[in-house]
């Protein structure tokens with residue numbers, strides 16, 4: 001019967017939503033507690049701290065790494081690389097996408113090249129990029145820019161294409177000049193799609209950065225994970241893996257926040 | 269009752285029409301007793317969708333509920349279907365309280381709710397194959413029942429099409445066939461013709477009455493509760509029309525439709541038909557007007 | 563000119579325009595490469611001859627095959643867990659509430675970050691690669707399946723329940739088919755990230771295990787980078803990675819169309 005009631009999903013009372021929010025935090029904690037207990041048990045039975053350290057050992061490692069700021073240093077390096085990469089990718093992809101969305105001819109010229117490059121994942125560029133840039137900052141930034149570029153471009157093009165023709169026609173019948181139509185009608189109408197694209201870009205470039213740093217950077221979270229693996233310091237490896245998850249989550253939240261600020265009318 | 273005017277006088281001229289006379293239908297199939305439904309809505313005070321709703325629907329009766337949009341028609345139907353529980357009063361089928369959906373009460377939804385991944389045949393046979401309605405039947409018997417329903421609604425030739433390949437009228441026919449294929453004792457229909465164009469609508473009204481069995485004796489007919497916001501449709505189809513008003517949704521009037529069956533185009537052209545339509549319109553006109561300006 | 567002729571003309575011109583940019587890029591690349599005077603510098607003509615060499619010697623096809631086997635294995639594991647789990651989460655709120663925290667906690671961890679652990683646990687061979695692929699493909703599949711199962715038109719669920727179907731039966735007869743398009747999207751995305759992940763994993767294993775015998779296209783690329791410095795061959799591999807990605811996506815798309823004859827597209 002409870003399931004049948006679930007069919008009627010009408011907006012609920014705010015207090016009830018808050019109560020549900022509090023309850024879902026509890027459920028979250030309960031699930032994670034079960035996970036940690038199972039992990040601790042398995043670790044205890046295995047009793048091999050290199051293969052599977054206990055949750056406590058990982059906590060301890062995380063606290064130590066946090067205390068001497070190593071955790072935050074590598075996190076900051078990866079995060080800064082991502083910011084730079086996304087800024088570059090957006091600076092190229094958004095104007096290009098606007099132009100492709102607005103001009104059929106331009107789209108016909110550029111689109112096939114894009115479609116030829118797009119299936120080649122950013123990661124497949126790593127060996128060539130290693131050769132060109134060497135090990136350093138430039139390699140992960142290049143790989144992330146490349147990885148973030150395509151989702152942002154495609155989202156922009158789709159957003160511009162999906163603008164309701166009648167909105168443009170309405171503006172035109174009011175005698176609004178072409179350039180103003182672009183800035184006042186097309187861009188705002190395409191913004192929600194662009195914001196979704198940006199989130200996707202964040203996700204793909206975050207995946208790419210770990211791979212790039214793992215292989216070809218002297219710093220960053222990917223580097224740190226691999227460094228401690230070679231030292232067989234598994235608790236540290238796990239602490240950094242957790243940090244990759246936390247920062248990935250924070251980046252997604254930030255992208256959503258950006259969407260809420262710039263396109264608050266876009267419903268998720 | 270409310271306003272006595274030209275319509276009341278015209279109605280008085282129809283033989284058999286008498287507000288005081290008890291309905292000819294003896295046995296109550298469905299019974300709503302002092303039914304109320306409140307919805308708890310975000311932040312605001314709970315909204316009362318239906319209040320003090322009392323109505324008996326007799327075995328074999330074609331009952332139509334009309335009322336302006338938002339007056340609670342769907343809520344009443346959902347309570348009859350068991351999809352929604354009343355917050356006050358009782359809803360019973362053959363004297364047994366309705367606790368949830370069941371195959372004895374078939375529902376036809378406004379947007380038909382055809383399964384997009386099933387062909388016409390698959391949709392019609394869905395309840396027979398997966399529900400209790402067909403559990404006593406062999407595969408062959410089921411197929412025969414499905415075929416007879418296809419014949420009944422005239423969908424021959426489209427049995428293997430998917431819903432997206434059908435016109436609105438054909439989808440409506442498929443939904444109707446699916447409804448009758450399960451042989452429910454009670455048919456509950458929520459504005460099943462609302463999405464159709466005016467001509468298709470008239471044709472399907474005729475078809476609906478034929479399939480319901482308007483030329484058969486009343487005892488062998490199914491009980492129907494039919495919702496519409498079109499008054500002429502209500503008058504054409506109904507034995508009785510229940511008129512609802514908004515805020516809260518209440519039963520305003522119960523009107524006997526003594527038009528002879530079988531009904532046809534001549535019925536629509538008759539002065540009695542016009543008078544009944546006018547009368548019902550007069551009952552909800554003021555409210556309908558207010559609804560357009562607020 | 564007839565309307566049809568016009569359309570063909572437009573089409574041909576569009577194609578011509580599309581060739582313009584890639585063709586000029588190739589020409590400029592070739593000219594610059596030849597002008598550089600360094601025989602190592604990759605140019606299109608050398609890329610083509612390298613491609614012929616690599617295919618003729620069966621090196622490239624074998625490497626791709628090895629990577630593909632890993633992808634299929636990992637993908638199958640991911641799908642076998644993620645689809646049933648996602649359906650259960652989408653159909654039953656209690657499952658969703660209890661499992662969702664776990665899924666959401668691990669989802670932001672990039673698959674490749676797990677690689678060091680996988681190597682630690684399973685060595686540098688196929689098992690570790692399969693684990694990475696399964697991890698990578700799992701999340702898009704489960705998330706899309708949940709969304710599909712939750713997004714079923716509620717009227718369809720009501721329709722089924724008024725016909726007297728049990729909840730479990732409704733899952734099988736309504737929720738599964740209604741969620742199929744979303745599951746298909748999840749599988750396609752999952753396959754895409756699985757392929758990316760295998761290349762990354764093989765590259766990383768190649769880089770870290772000193773070119774150990776893990777094989778696959780990713781490792782092949784790394785060997786061309788680290789040992790023989792054959793940039794033309796690296797570019798051949800990159801193109802191959804792209805072509806395989808494209809082929810996998812087309813294949814899944816086709817499979818989805820065959821699995822869903824009712825969908826209008």
Ligand SMILES: Nc1ncnc2c1ncn2[C@@H]1O[C@H](COP(=O)(O)OP(=O)(O)O)[C@@H](O)[C@H]1O
Nearest residue numbers: 008010307317336337338339340341342343344
């Ligand atoms: N699940 C619900 N939650 C909150 N309010 C509802 C719900 N269902 C219906 N209502 C409200 O109840 C009233 C009656 O709705 P409904 O029965 O759908 O009217 P009708 O079918 O006559 O148009 C409306 O005001 C509607 O907003």
Ligand SMILES: [Mg+2]
Nearest residue numbers: 341342343458
């Ligand atoms: Mg309604």
